[in-house]
Amino acid sequence: xxxxxxxxxxxxxxxxxxxxxxxxxxxxxxxxxxxxxxxxxxxxxxxxxxxxxxxxxxxxxxxxxxxxxxxxxxxxxxxxxxxxxxxxxxxxxxxxxxxxxxxxxxxxxxxxxxxxxxxxxxxxxxxxxxxxxxxxxxxxxxxxxxxxxxxxxxxxxxxxxxxxxxxxxxxxxxxxxxxxxxxxxxxxxxxxxxxxxxxxxxxxxxxxxxxxxxxxxxxxxxxxxxxxxxxxxxxxxxxxxxxxxxxxxxxxxxxxxxxxxxxxxxxxxxxxxxxxxxxxxxxxxxxx
Amino acid sequence: xxxxxxxxxxxxxxxxxxxxxxxxxxxxxxxxxxxxxxxxxxxxxxxxxxxxxxxxxxxxxxxxxxxxxxxxxxxxxxxxxxxxxxxxxxxxxxxxxxxxxxxxxxxxxxxxxxxxxxxxxxxxxxxxxxxxxxxxxxxxxxxxxxxxxxxxxxxxxxxxxxxxxxxxxxxxxxxxxxxxxxxxxxxxxxxxxxxxxxxxxxxxxxxxxxxxxxxxxxxxxxxxxxxxxxxxxxxxxxxxxxxxxxxxxxxxxxxxxxxxxxxxxxx
Numbered sequence: 001x002x003x004x005x006x007x008x009x010x011x012x013x014x015x016x017x018x019x020x021x022x023x024x025x026x027x028x029x030x031x032x033x034x035x036x037x038x039x040x041x042x043x044x045x046x047x048x049x050x051x052x053x054x055x056x057x058x059x060x061x062x063x064x065x066x067x068x069x070x071x072x073x074x075x076x077x078x079x080x081x082x083x084x085x086x087x088x089x090x091x092x093x094x095x096x097x098x099x100x101x102x103x104x105x106x107x108x109x110x111x112x113x114x115x116x117x118x119x120x121x122x123x124x125x126x127x128x129x130x131x132x133x134x135x136x137x138x139x140x141x142x143x144x145x146x147x148x149x150x151x152x153x154x155x156x157x158x159x160x161x162x163x164x165x166x167x168x169x170x171x172x173x174x175x176x177x178x179x180x181x182x183x184x185x186x187x188x189x190x191x192x193x194x195x196x197x198x199x200x201x202x203x204x205x206x207x208x209x210x211x212x213x214x215x216x217x218x219x220x221x222x223x224x225x226x227x228x229x230x231x232x233x234x235x236x237x238x239x240x241x242x243x244x245x246x247x248x249x250x251x252x253x254x255x256x257x258x259x260x261x262x263x264x265x266x267x268x269x270x271x272x273x274x275x276x277x278x279x280x281x282x283x284x285x286x287x288x
Numbered sequence: 289x290x291x292x293x294x295x296x297x298x299x300x301x302x303x304x305x306x307x308x309x310x311x312x313x314x315x316x317x318x319x320x321x322x323x324x325x326x327x328x329x330x331x332x333x334x335x336x337x338x339x340x341x342x343x344x345x346x347x348x349x350x351x352x353x354x355x356x357x358x359x360x361x362x363x364x365x366x367x368x369x370x371x372x373x374x375x376x377x378x379x380x381x382x383x384x385x386x387x388x389x390x391x392x393x394x395x396x397x398x399x400x401x402x403x404x405x406x407x408x409x410x411x412x413x414x415x416x417x418x419x420x421x422x423x424x425x426x427x428x429x430x431x432x433x434x435x436x437x438x439x440x441x442x443x444x445x446x447x448x449x450x451x452x453x454x455x456x457x458x459x460x461x462x463x464x465x466x467x468x469x470x471x472x473x474x475x476x477x478x479x480x481x482x483x484x485x486x487x488x489x490x491x492x493x494x495x496x497x498x499x500x501x502x503x504x505x506x507x508x509x510x511x512x513x514x515x516x517x518x519x520x521x522x523x524x525x526x527x528x529x530x531x532x533x534x535x536x537x538x539x540x541x542x543x544x545x546x547x548x549x550x551x552x553x554x555x
Contacts, residue, residue, distance in 0.1 A: 011448075012379045016461060024373035024432060031429040032395055035406035042409070085305050092302040095295070107306040113533035114313050115490050117510040118526030122312035124514055125319070125327050125523075132315075132329050165309060194294060223399025225493045230514050240401040247405055248497070257409075260402045267399055 040264075042257035054258035064242070068262075071239045074153060075221035078160045082217045085161070086168030087210060091202070093169070094176045112166050120230050123159045124150065127231070155231040156238075160221050167220065168213035175209025176202070208278060215274045219267050239263050313530060320523035327520055338524040348521065351509040358420060358505060359488035362427035367481040369428075370435030371473075375465065377436070378443040396433045400493040403430065408497040418500025426498060427488035434487050435480035442476025443469070478543055482536060490529075 012020070044050055058064050089108075096104055111119065126133050127149040134146035149155055179202065187197040225240035232241065239259060246256035315329060323333035342348050377383045377392070395403065407426050408417070416422035446469060454464040470477070492507035499508040506525070513522055 012376065012461075017376045017380045020372040020376035023369040024436070027369060027429055027432065028391070028394075031425055032403075035410040036398065036402070039402070039406040039409060085308075088298060089302045089305050092298050104302075104306060107310045109537065110313060110530075110534070111309050113486075113530075113537050115507070115510075115526060115529040115533070117492055117507050117514065118316060118522075118529055119312060121510070121514050121518075121522045121526055122316045124518060125329070126312060126315070128518075162309065162312065165305075219397075219399070223401050225401040225404070226496065226511060229496075230511070240399070243401055243405060244497075247408065253409065256405060260405050263399060264402050267397070271397065 036264075039257050040261055042254055043261040044258075046254055054255045055262075057255065058258055058262065064259075067237050067239060067242050070153075070236060071222060074156060074160075074238065075218050077157055078164060078221045079214050079218045081157070081161045082165050082168040083210065083214060086165055086213060087172055087206075089165075090169045090172035090209075091176055093173050108166055108169060111162070116163060116226065119163060120159060120227060123155070123162065124231060127155050127158070150231060151233045153233065153236055156228050159227050159231050160224060163224075163227065164217045164220055167216045171212040171216070172206060172209040175206045175212075179205045208281065211274065211277065215270060219270055222267060223263055316523045317527045317530070320520060320527040322520055322523075324520075327518055327523065338520040339528075342521050342524045342528075345521070348509065348525070351504050351506045354420075354423075354503065355489055355506040358423040358427060359485050361420070361424045362431060362488045363481055363485035365424065365428045366431040366435050366484045367477065370432045370480060370484070371439050371470070371477055373432070374436045374439035374443055375469070378440050379448065383440055383444075392436055393433055395430050400430075400491075404494040404497040407494055411498050417498055418503025420503070422498055423495075423503070423505065426494050427491060430491060430494065431484035431487045434483040435477075438480045438483065439473060439476045442473045446472045475543065479540060482540055486533070486536065 043054055044052060046053065093101065093104055093108075125131055128134070129146045129148065129150070131149075133149065134143075137143045138146060183201050183205070184197055187201050192200065223240055224238075225244060228238040228241050229244065232238065237245065240263075243256050243259050243263070246252050246259065250256075318331060319327055319329055320338055321334045321336065322328060322331035323335035323337065324331065373392075377388065382388045383392075390397075403426075407422075411417050411419075411422045411426075414422075416425075450472070451464045451468050454468045455461065459467065490507060491505070492511060495505045495508040496511055499505060504512075510522055510525060513519060
């Protein structure tokens with residue numbers, strides 16, 4: 001005879017739960033909650049006490065507004081390119097079999113397993129004035145003289161797309177893969193062409209994955225530091241490089257903290273909108 | 289097949305995208321074997337001189353060893369504490385709470401430049417910039433979610449009754465966890481530990497802020513060198529790192545297929 005479990009099967013008592021959670025919980029509070037909280041507090045302080053001057057300055061000077069707009073624009077472009085490249089790629093992956101599938105997946109995961117700095121370094125070489133891309137373009141007579149590719153927005157967008165594309169492909173792939181193939185066949189048997197099958201079956205059902213991938217790419221792009229720092233133009237700062245400049249070079253910690261607070265706020269707004277959209281979509285699905 | 293035409297177009301398009309993804313990574317491997325003083329592709333002569341330069345230059349080996357030390361220590365800390373937390377979160381049914389989930393994920397979600405600034409301010413005040421302690425603290429909190437989520441996912445597939453069967457046979461709670469639950473969760477723990485190590489080893493943004501002249505990680509050293517010079521040494525380092533990552537990936541895949549095919553008693 002099996003004795004009754006002391007508590008509900010597999011339930012831990014409050015003492016054990018506390019003990020197990022204590023170290024990680026303390027680390028989260030002391031090493032994450034506290035420093036981030038201190039950063040946020042710093043953004044509304046100067047040597048005299050509470051102030052909102054840093055935010056007023058951030059929103060009133062055209063220079064900073066230009067940087068904010070520039071960051072948003074670059075992040076949106078990267079997200080759009082990742083959609084255009086990632087969505088077809090994800091769909092294609094769901095239709096591959098055997099060796100072709102294994103090779104394609106390996107190609108997708110290889111960048112994820114490679115040091116980001118090694119990838120930036122490779123791009124740094126490729127995009128140089130005397131680099132392979134310029135040489136190729138010149139030898140094909142597409143351009144007369146080598147172009148300035150490195151230290152431009154185009155370089156930032158290219159490298160960010162390269163680094164972030166897998167983050168778009170993986171969620172879209174997961175969603176498309178879970179759509180029953182019968183749906184497509186049903187649409188075809190009812191006379192739907194590829195275009196209308198895509199528009200009425202595939203796209204609506206894969207939208208949550210596309211949205212998840214886009215949000216992830218957009219949010220990471222907005223706060224990416226090392227890519228604009230290494231391949232971006234010295235005159236076209238992004239939020240992250242502006243923060244770095246204020247904290248490490250200008251040594252205006254409070255203003256740097258205010259910009260960080262704004263970035264964090266923007267990221268949280270995007271994530272909250274995403275969560276809401278998903279909840280609304282799920283409710284609509286449940287009601288239908 | 290009526291659809292082979294469009295599918296062929298799609299295949300060409302997607303193959304080009306895969307080349308875009310893989311090309312820049314593969315190109316650095318031949319470049320790292322160049323015999324010249326500068327980068328060229330394809331190299332006009334091959335040698336191992338940049339690998340020799342890497343292994344014999346304390347400016348490179350120092351940060352490499354420092355990174356290995358910091359990543360190992362923080363991966364151990366986050367694997368132990370993260371596994372404990374995952375046990376509590378799963379058995380206490382806390383992970384179904386959206387707020388708890390968001391809190392656990394926070395270090396992954398907050399842009400790393402913000403975490404970097406927050407750490408820079410904290411470690412400056414504690415006079416720990418560039419120290420082993422500072423890096424281990426930073427990397428531990430950054431990698432905890434990478435342990436908690438895979439371990440929790442693994443634990444959720446383990447029947448809780450297995451543990452109380454052990455209890456009913458007279459095992460203590462700790463023995464039941466150690467001898468029954470943890471061995472069953474070991475593939476999740478291994479994945480978490482590997483993620484934690486790689487994340488800590490490859491972490492570049494926080495490193496860029498909290499390093500000092502004496503205490504810097506390999507990513508920070510690479511960051512500085514890409515910024516100032518484009519020495520082929522970085523190609524050699526990059527190739528080595530890529531090789532190590534591929535080997536780790538293969539090892540993990542083998543480990544996973546191994547745990548799936550063999551039962552847990554061969555511990």
